[in-house]
Amino acid sequence: MRTVIVGAGQAGRRTAELLRGLDAGHDILLLGEEAEPPYDRPPLSKEILLGEEHPRGLMQRDAEAYDAQRIALRLGERVAGIDLGAARVETNAGERIAYDSLVVATGARARNLPIPGADDRRVLTLRSMADARALRARLRPGLRLAVAGAGLIGLEVAAAAIQLGCAVTVLEMGERAMARCVPEAISTRIEAWHRAAGVVLEFGCPLTAIRPESDALHLVTSRGVIAADLLLVAIGAIPNSELAREAGIAVEDGILADASGRTSHPQVFAAGEVARIWQEAAGRHIRFETWQVAQHQPVAVANALCGAQRPYAELPWHWTDQYGRNVQILGAHGAGLDWLEREDGERLASLGVDAEGRVQGAVLIDNGREATPLRRIIAAGRPIERDRLLDPSVALRQLC
Amino acid sequence: MAWHDVAPEGDFLEEIPKVVQVGEDRVAVFRLDDGFYAISDVCTHEYALLSEGFCEDGKVECPLHQACFDIRTGKVLNEPAEIDVETYPTRVEGGVVQFQL
Structure with missing residues (x-):
């Protein structure tokens, strides 16, 4: 064979x-x-x-x-x-x-921006090792980096670039960070990390054209023109x-x-x-x-x-690391869920609960220990009383 | 090689390890039903602290990417890690749990 x-x-x-x-x-x-x-x-x-x-x-x-x-x-x-x-x-x-x-x-x-000027050499995407090395070679203290897209990759690059001393602006068409995969309260926390580090976040700010000039890229947005030395396109x-x-x-x-x-x-x-x-x-x-x-x-x-059956049916899971914080995203995060937060010092578990009281999804911040109990809770699909979900004296593992 | 104190025997909760730093080594000490076990606290896949992970049935799961290790033997049980973690001998001296490094 x-x-x-x-x-x-x-x-x-x-x-x-x-x-x-x-x-x-x-x-x-x-x-x-x-x-x-x-x-x-x-x-x-x-x-x-x-x-x-x-x-x-x-x-x-x-x-x-x-x-x-x-x-x-x-x-x-x-x-x-x-x-x-x-x-x-x-x-x-x-x-x-x-x-x-x-x-x-x-x-x-990587998806490219379908706008004029996007073919300039100062417009990059990130997908391969070669892309990552090319981007790294250009990230210098003082460099004005614009990032199109406040998804996972855009924000991870923003976090790395600000640590390297770049001046970073993130332009996002939507209204909040990582809107495709986390609830609003988590977006707010992540946005606060970026702003505290000095990243400028512009929401509701689509990029409509790029005017490549010799001194800078002139990025035409709904909020006016922004000058950047480099643009990373991270839009999916x-x-x-x-x-x-x-x-x-x-x-x-x-x-x-x-x-x-x-x-x-x-x-x-x-x-x-x-x-x-x-x-x-x-x-x-x-x-x-x-x-x-x-x-x-x-x-x-x-x-x-090999002729055997092992169908793929895992609960969707992904993560991001920004500013030394680890965010894990489990299961569903669509509309119609009510998000409850369990906070223990720096650790957070945000639980997406449906109308019947079943946990359908979760976001964990610096709290990977709870990923496996939550996988089991979500897989079991049983309604759980809100008071128990929120009771800090009840460990999530006890609710599996 | 020396014996290092961790904590009095009675201070351990099952499934919650105690961590001791010795020079550059971080050691996590677990209480299981048959005794105390000490392993390196750092996952062999990417940098993550196993003491922050989920622990059950003598296994600890890395909090970042779910690699699992056998706490008694240090053996890696599933990917993405591929290398075992170090284990260290333990003993109880005068009611205090110690490990050797």
């Missing part, structure tokens, strides 16, 4: 390594477009910007580690096409590689699903996959952020842009490749 994995990021690495762990006899080829061996991305917007060369969280192994696992890792090779009928992929160099099973793990790319990601779509695989903002990662073609699987995965509990396909999906959904794929 030969499995070809297209995309040597975290999901590609995990698929290859898990597959090797399940089947010693499988022939595994991992193809990556970047020159770098696979790495996890969370440190790119934090440690790498602050000057650490090889943070442990990259999980970056050298080539020998892949040899030792008998995973054929080929870097710097882009796959140009998939021929489903012949069951082979073709590289940019024109080489044709046959497969029995194909895993598409091509990830996502787009799945790299073109390769699959052009081959004739069903794609709808991500490659449609069942909970085992199977696509519309029986020999083809999708792993990680490029996949829009059927979630039984939600009754729909969902595309996740998280470390969690790249780490754990390949468990489903590798098992399916």
